[in-house]
Amino acid sequence: MIMKLNNIYSLLIFMFIASVGFFSCTDLENEEVDSIVIETTEGGETSADPDALLGSLYNDLSIMTDQANIYALSAHSSDEMIPPTRGVDWGDNGVWRVMHAHTWDATNSWVVGAWNQLNQRVFNATQALAANPSANTRAELQFLRAFYMHQLVDLYGQVPFREANEGVDVDPRVLTRTEALDFVINDLTEALPNLPAIAPTANNTQASVAAANALLSRLYLNRAVYTSATPEGPYNFEGADMTAAIAAADAVEAEGYTLEANYFDNFNPVGQNEIILTSPQGSPQNRVWMTLHYSQNPSGWNGFTTLASFYDLFDADDQRIGNPQGPADGTEFSGIGRGFLIGQQLNDDGSETIDDRTQIPLDFTRDVPLAGAPTANGIRVMKYHPSNFGDTNYRLLRFGEVYLNRAEARFRSGDTSGALNDINALRTARGASSLTSLDEASLLEERGRELYWEGNRRQDQIRFGTFTGTWEEKTNTESFRVLYPIPSIAISSNPNLTQNDGY
Numbered sequence: 001m002i003m004k005l006n007n008i009y010s011l012l013i014f015m016f017i018a019s020v021g022f023f024s025c026t027d028l029e030n031e032e033v034d035s036i037v038i039e040t041t042e043g044g045e046t047s048a049d050p051d052a053l054l055g056s057l058y059n060d061l062s063i064m065t066d067q068a069n070i071y072a073l074s075a076h077s078s079d080e081m082i083p084p085t086r087g088v089d090w091g092d093n094g095v096w097r098v099m100h101a102h103t104w105d106a107t108n109s110w111v112v113g114a115w116n117q118l119n120q121r122v123f124n125a126t127q128a129l130a131a132n133p134s135a136n137t138r139a140e141l142q143f144l145r146a147f148y149m150h151q152l153v154d155l156y157g158q159v160p161f162r163e164a165n166e167g168v169d170v171d172p173r174v175l176t177r178t179e180a181l182d183f184v185i186n187d188l189t190e191a192l193p194n195l196p197a198i199a200p201t202a203n204n205t206q207a208s209v210a211a212a213n214a215l216l217s218r219l220y221l222n223r224a225v226y227t228s229a230t231p232e233g234p235y236n237f238e239g240a241d242m243t244a245a246i247a248a249a250d251a252v253e254a255e256g257y258t259l260e261a262n263y264f265d266n267f268n269p270v271g272q273n274e275i276i277l278t279s280p281q282g283s284p285q286n287r288v289w290m291t292l293h294y295s296q297n298p299s300g301w302n303g304f305t306t307l308a309s310f311y312d313l314f315d316a317d318d319q320r321i322g323n324p325q326g327p328a329d330g331t332e333f334s335g336i337g338r339g340f341l342i343g344q345q346l347n348d349d350g351s352e353t354i355d356d357r358t359q360i361p362l363d364f365t366r367d368v369p370l371a372g373a374p375t376a377n378g379i380r381v382m383k384y385h386p387s388n389f390g391d392t393n394y395r396l397l398r399f400g401e402v403y404l405n406r407a408e409a410r411f412r413s414g415d416t417s418g419a420l421n422d423i424n425a426l427r428t429a430r431g432a433s434s435l436t437s438l439d440e441a442s443l444l445e446e447r448g449r450e451l452y453w454e455g456n457r458r459q460d461q462i463r464f465g466t467f468t469g470t471w472e473e474k475t476n477t478e479s480f481r482v483l484y485p486i487p488s489i490a491i492s493s494n495p496n497l498t499q500n501d502g503y
Contacts, residue, residue: 150184
């Protein structure tokens with residue numbers, strides 16, 4: 001089937017009075033399409049309800065649930081996912097294939113789409129912060145601005161920024177990667193004293209002390225990447241940054257967050273021990289339909305799969321690998337299992353699932369070419385599940401990542417023993433056998449096993465120096481691709497922007 005875009009985007013509710021015509025985030029302009037209009041005074045204040053604007057910015061987190069744009073840049077470019085073309089299905093003028101092959105350019109629709117979405121929300125948050133919010137509302141707005149801006153820092157390496165009182169005739173100044181990182185950390189640090197302390201809950205949708213510290217643990221762990229003179233490395237992981245990452249992770253744990261006994265409960269409404277922040281709008285349904293075969297469910301798109309080399313990172317006793325065929329007792333839904341689906345698929349009654357098109361048993365194979373793939377090629381991934389995604393918010397921040405951030409920071413600080421203890425505690429919780437030693441390769445593998453298809457893999461591969469390597473159907477090793485290009489339309493509309501090297 002042709003690629004399907006998630007249409008569950010919240011309406012844009014911000015604008016400059018001077019802006020007209022079609023919305024373009026390359027200029028950070030906004031179009032009025034709702035009843036909330038923001039007027040900005042010369043002093044920089046805006047006349048609007050900051051709490052209403054805050055609610056809209058929370059709803060805008062739904063952009064993270066789509067399979068395109070931000071997720072496409074974060075997952076499809078990594079070694080955990082491949083978007084095979086099956087006949088004419090998923091061809092889409094090659095937009096998916098170039099992500100996997102690392103041959104995108106500055107006109108790529110996902111590169112442009114993610115840029116527009118993120119810059120728009122950063123500016124919306126800046127306008128809301130100028131609307132005289134209460135201290136608590138200000139803290140949540142600062143968290144959300146930091147959340148959106150940190151994605152720009154990570155993906156593009158530079159951030160155009162416009163003050164709330166600057167009109168559309170002003171070209172936004174551009175923050176360097178280091179300046180933008182400092183901006184994000186400052187927002188989070190200022191927000192922390194006025195954010196609520198929220199204990200673990202299955203579908204929490206509010207910024208909290210734990211959420212800010214979770215994001216800080218990620219930022220400090222990646223600070224060496226973001227401040228490097230050469231984006232592709234080598235990276236110098238400063239001891240002070242690793243200490244800060246550990247402290248931020250410890251602060252999350254102090255809020256009561258712990259590892260879940262059943263890994264897949266993290267993606268069910270019953271799991272709550274690890275869930276730090278979820279999206280109030282946009283369910284996880286795209287994560288299910290984008291990989292599920294239509295013969296398993298009529299809503300399936302029969303799209304993305306994982307790579308055999310990534311699947312081979314798992315031991316058979318690791319609960320995170322899941323049930324490859326699906327239960328035969330009806331405990332889930334239509335025989336669809338959890339985790340990695342490989343081999344002959346079964347219905348609830350134990351009978352073989354049949355491929356509706358070929359009329360032969362549906363047997364997911366290890367091999368999957370990037371183009372010309374038969375309908376059953378490729379190992380599918382099912383973290384969320386169609387039996388309950390209607391009751392499950394999309395997970396944005398989870399303690400499993402924070403726990404691994406702390407372990408890696410300890411390792412990079414020279415505390416290999418402490419890091420190994422952390423990793424083995426995690427593996428024990430996941431039913432996997434303990435490791436006897438730890439190095440960078442095994443750390444990266446463990447992050448892959450824990451966080452697969454959650455949007456972290458590209459970032460992890462860059463930090464560990466493997467993103468410019470090769471894997472199945474990916475031979476391009478150009479080092480400049482650790483950053484995405486600034487969209488061509490943005491370059492032409494804002495002379496303060498400069499194109500990233502290589503593009």
